[in-house]
Amino acid sequence: xxxxxxxxxxxxxxRGQQVTLRCSSQSGHNTVSWYQQALGQGPQFIFQYYxxxxxxxGNFPPRFSGLQFPNYSSELNVNALELxxxxxxxxxxxxxxxxxxxxxxxxRLTVV
Amino acid sequence: DQxxxxxxxxxxxxxxxxxxxxxxxxxxxxxxxxxxKKYPAxxxxxxxxxxxxxxxxxxxxxxxxxxxxAKHLSLHIVPSQPGDSAVYFCAARGNQFYFGTGTSLTVxx
Numbered sequence: 408x409x410x411x412x413x414x415x416x417x418x419x420x421x422r423g424q425q426v427t428l429r430c431s432s433q434s435g436h437n438t439v440s441w442y443q444q445a446l447g448q449g450p451q452f453i454f455q456y457y458x459x460x461x462x463x464x465g466n467f468p469p470r471f472s473g474l475q476f477p478n479y480s481s482e483l484n485v486n487a488l489e490l491x492x493x494x495x496x497x498x499x500x501x502x503x504x505x506x507x508x509x510x511x512x513x514x515r516l517t518v519v
Numbered sequence: 520d521q522x523x524x525x526x527x528x529x530x531x532x533x534x535x536x537x538x539x540x541x542x543x544x545x546x547x548x549x550x551x552x553x554x555x556k557k558y559p560a561x562x563x564x565x566x567x568x569x570x571x572x573x574x575x576x577x578x579x580x581x582x583x584x585x586x587x588x589a590k591h592l593s594l595h596i597v598p599s600q601p602g603d604s605a606v607y608f609c610a611a612r613g614n615q616f617y618f619g620t621g622t623s624l625t626v627x628x
Contacts, residue, residue, distance in 0.1 A: 411562070440615070449523075449608055449618035450563070463615050497562055499616075506551055506570075508616060510562035 410434060411500050413511035420488050420518050428483040428514045430498030438462070439481040440508060441473060442497040450497055456481055485516075493518045522546050523611050525619035533627050538596040540622050542609030545590065549611040554583060554594045557606045557621070566607075567594070599626045 410433035420426050432439050438457045442450035452465035456475035470486040479500070485492055495515050499508035524543045532538045540554075550571045555563035569576040569583045569592070576583050582595045596603055604626050609619040 413562075442618075447528075447620070449525075449620045450616075452615045452617070455615060465615065499562075506612070507553055507565045507568055509565065510555075512560070512562045 411498060411509050411511035413496075413498050413514050415514060416512065417515045418517070420516065422488055422490060422518055424488050425484065425486045426488060426516060428485075428496050428498075428516070430481045430483070430500075430511055432479045432481065432498075432500030433509050436500035436502050436509070437479050438501045439475055439479065440499045440501070441481070441483045442499065443467070443492075444495040444497055444513070446494075453483070488518045490518050492516065521620075522613075523609055523617045523619040525607075525609055525622050527622050528620070529623040529625070531625045531627060532599045534601055535598045538594075538599045538603065538624055538626065540594040540596075540607050540609075540624065542592045542594075542619055543590060544592075544611050544617075546611070546613060546617075547587075547590065549613050549617075551612040552583070552585060552592050553610045553612070553616075554581075555608045555610060555618075557608060563608055596624075599624075601626045601628050 412431045440455040441453040444450045455463040459475045472484045475481045495513045497513045498511045501508040553568040554566040557563045585592045606621045610616045
């Protein structure tokens, strides 16, 4: 068990709605990354937070936004949900100078 | 643009035999390579890694080989066990982690 926890585990939303996903990072880790994994694909990098600042972003539109809190936990917010946003959303935590990231179990988002 | 590629979506191996999972990458600036294992309904679990300055790293039944000139790495599992059946993702570290699309390994008892 990695110590990275995500909530909720499953979520169903309607197109156009907004969603917030949460992640508690592993103790001692100050970097949190979010990934989207569509069916049959590998995890795709959304963005990374280091000490409450966005520290890198993948090819995702601005309606994907995030926050990191002083305790290094994090939120992923997605506005104006689209059907193609249906995916497994993974959070990973690591330390600066990391050589590996530790993942949570993911949140399965279904947009209908 | 897929910088890390796993060209075999699936692999079946008999229990006790060797499993070889392959991964290719395009960016010579990647400095660390990792393999993750994923079971259904769980997040990826770190398995083994290798620095770009090495060509082999071994951990029990798992060995990762890196061929920088070919921009290729492979994961060898020997002997394969039914509990190894999972999806294996190759990842490379640059300014972020880049993941391949995964190879689904089935170990047949």
